[in-house]
Amino acid sequence: MYGLIGTWSMALKGVKSAVPRLKNGDNCGDVVEQAVSTVEDYPYFKSVGYGGLPNSAGELEMDSAFMNGDNFQIGAIAGVKDIANPIQVSRRLSQERVNNFLVAQGAEKYAEEQGFARKKMLTPRATGLWEKRQEEVAKTGRLTPYDGHDTVCFVSLDQQGSMAVGTSTSGLFMKHPGRVGDSPQAGNGFYVDSELGGVAATGLGEDMMKRPICFETLHLMQAGYNVQEALNKAVYGFVDLLGQRNGQVGEFSYIALDKNGNYACATNVDFQFAVATEKEEPTLYLAQPQANHQVAISQASAEWIKDYYARIQK
Amino acid sequence: MYGLIGTWSMALKGVKSAVPRLKNGDNCGDVVEQAVSTVEDYPYFKSVGYGGLPNSAGELEMDSAFMNGDNFQIGAIAGVKDIANPIQVSRRLSQERVNNFLVAQGAEKYAEEQGFARKKMLTPRATGLWEKRQEEVAKTGRLTPYDGHDTVCFVSLDQQGSMAVGTSTSGLFMKHPGRVGDSPQAGNGFYVDSELGGVAATGLGEDMMKRPICFETLHLMQAGYNVQEALNKAVYGFVDLLGQRNGQVGEFSYIALDKNGNYACATNVDFQFAVATEKEEPTLYLAQPQANHQVAISQASAEWIKDYYARIQK
Numbered sequence: 252m253y254g255l256i257g258t259w260s261m262a263l264k265g266v267k268s269a270v271p272r273l274k275n276g277d278n279c280g281d282v283v284e285q286a287v288s289t290v291e292d293y294p295y296f297k298s299v300g301y302g303g304l305p306n307s308a309g310e311l312e313m314d315s316a317f318m319n320g321d322n323f324q325i326g327a328i329a330g331v332k333d334i335a336n337p338i339q340v341s342r343r344l345s346q347e348r349v350n351n352f353l354v355a356q357g358a359e360k361y362a363e364e365q366g367f368a369r370k371k372m373l374t375p376r377a378t379g380l381w382e383k384r385q386e387e388v389a390k391t392g393r394l395t396p397y398d399g400h401d402t403v404c405f406v407s408l409d410q411q412g413s414m415a416v417g418t419s420t421s422g423l424f425m426k427h428p429g430r431v432g433d434s435p436q437a438g439n440g441f442y443v444d445s446e447l448g449g450v451a452a453t454g455l456g457e458d459m460m461k462r463p464i465c466f467e468t469l470h471l472m473q474a475g476y477n478v479q480e481a482l483n484k485a486v487y488g489f490v491d492l493l494g495q496r497n498g499q500v501g502e503f504s505y506i507a508l509d510k511n512g513n514y515a516c517a518t519n520v521d522f523q524f525a526v527a528t529e530k531e532e533p534t535l536y537l538a539q540p541q542a543n544h545q546v547a548i549s550q551a552s553a554e555w556i557k558d559y560y561a562r563i564q565k
Numbered sequence: 566m567y568g569l570i571g572t573w574s575m576a577l578k579g580v581k582s583a584v585p586r587l588k589n590g591d592n593c594g595d596v597v598e599q600a601v602s603t604v605e606d607y608p609y610f611k612s613v614g615y616g617g618l619p620n621s622a623g624e625l626e627m628d629s630a631f632m633n634g635d636n637f638q639i640g641a642i643a644g645v646k647d648i649a650n651p652i653q654v655s656r657r658l659s660q661e662r663v664n665n666f667l668v669a670q671g672a673e674k675y676a677e678e679q680g681f682a683r684k685k686m687l688t689p690r691a692t693g694l695w696e697k698r699q700e701e702v703a704k705t706g707r708l709t710p711y712d713g714h715d716t717v718c719f720v721s722l723d724q725q726g727s728m729a730v731g732t733s734t735s736g737l738f739m740k741h742p743g744r745v746g747d748s749p750q751a752g753n754g755f756y757v758d759s760e761l762g763g764v765a766a767t768g769l770g771e772d773m774m775k776r777p778i779c780f781e782t783l784h785l786m787q788a789g790y791n792v793q794e795a796l797n798k799a800v801y802g803f804v805d806l807l808g809q810r811n812g813q814v815g816e817f818s819y820i821a822l823d824k825n826g827n828y829a830c831a832t833n834v835d836f837q838f839a840v841a842t843e844k845e846e847p848t849l850y851l852a853q854p855q856a857n858h859q860v861a862i863s864q865a866s867a868e869w870i871k872d873y874y875a876r877i878q879k
Binding site: 306312321322323324325329330348349350351352353354355356357358360361423426427428429430431432436437438439455456457460461462463466467470493496497498499 | 620626635636637638639643644662663664665666667668669670671672674675737740741742743744745746750751752753769770771774775776777780781784807810811812813
């Protein structure tokens, strides 16, 4: 068995690029790195890598992480500028004994030391969108950093039974300089254990970091829940609890893949995920939350996907 | 009932300074802020705040976090220089709706915007120790960033039944610039839920961030384990698992306080913690790991404490 699942419509491109390697028997770490890199490289995804939207100061700062489900090794970076493929730096960091999580200039220094390419990641298009937003802020006097927070995450199971997870994001559009979300934080933004499965998150990082739901899901799987039951219990359990205790609840979307290739999704907003397994060619699914914490899942049509690409390239 | 528990011998000073406020009925957040600030201000604690040891570039970079157990709000900073009291910035950040976790210059900018004092945190003594280590590194050709990683953490329960946790550290001595440990990461470095209890961690952040043990402990308490049983199960369960799966296991030390004022400690190295409750005046305990994941706990004598202060002031 093998499997690969990723967050948002943009993940379909990553799944398609990496699934031949899974079929070929390659390691899940290589597969995750390739899938995330493909998304980072594509200029029209506004919340990840090249073409991502900047912070309130007009700078593009990125977060990323990689985790190895065999040995729990983690690498992560946050608040980094002008690194071509953050996921590749994260993965390299996961192989160090210490200093696995680096931020800002220290992370950029490490990337240079290791020979990773620098690349101007802020595109004229992204700067144009930032300038437009600056004008709106000047007019209304209100800065609401909330859009474009979509993190790309991939969880992979390879033919050897190993699992890995990777995340990459430019974070909230108009975020405060230096802002970090859940994406580089183990347990909150991602977690993987090859003996159980892997889980990854996207949404409002500030609320998702209030609970390590990715880890909690695996903890529940270990207690006997299947992947969908465990994910539902962890995600909606906390969404309800946070509503009771803090009033406001942001966007929470999660994907999970277990060690047998079964997958699951839980979300409190409209969401998409892409998946491929030994039993299923690369497919994009639309997830729509319903009453009572149910989610309606349907396959995205070729037309839906065509419209999506037309929309993001505008 | 009220209670306050903190990590390492340095915590005794924080407990003593803050416990009058607990007795007075003050909020646990104020108590945690005061206890951590007291430790940050003291120049002879080499791993926290003023007087902390620098990174490999000779710069003092600090991490900190604050969590409110009533509503799960979190504030955190990492890789920040020359902020007098990181815990105070973390606590302020926990009150924001977004941008709760800030790193490096972005965090320093926020602190300035909010009127927090800048302070040169690197002392001549710390620079001297760094220079000495630089010479050793030059001689041996080996850089082992491992000492002085002691994070100060406090968990507090106030008379209103609210709980909070705070952490502050300068991280590993000789760390890579930009290195972040577990201390600002929720679930891994700390977690608190006023309905259950609070847990906090100190040790090798790179290994502790591989599992959100602080959260896991509370999850087990919710399932019915008492605070010591839950902490043991979470900490030693993962210490054993990490040994099997990754070979090496760093230092893991944890403190916990439940909503009724019962406290617990688990550690795989010699460790100390300070505590005060309605039933107990401020006391420092020495924790020594034994066979079979047991820990021998004994009260530190006045002489032990005197020797400790003499040693750190050398």
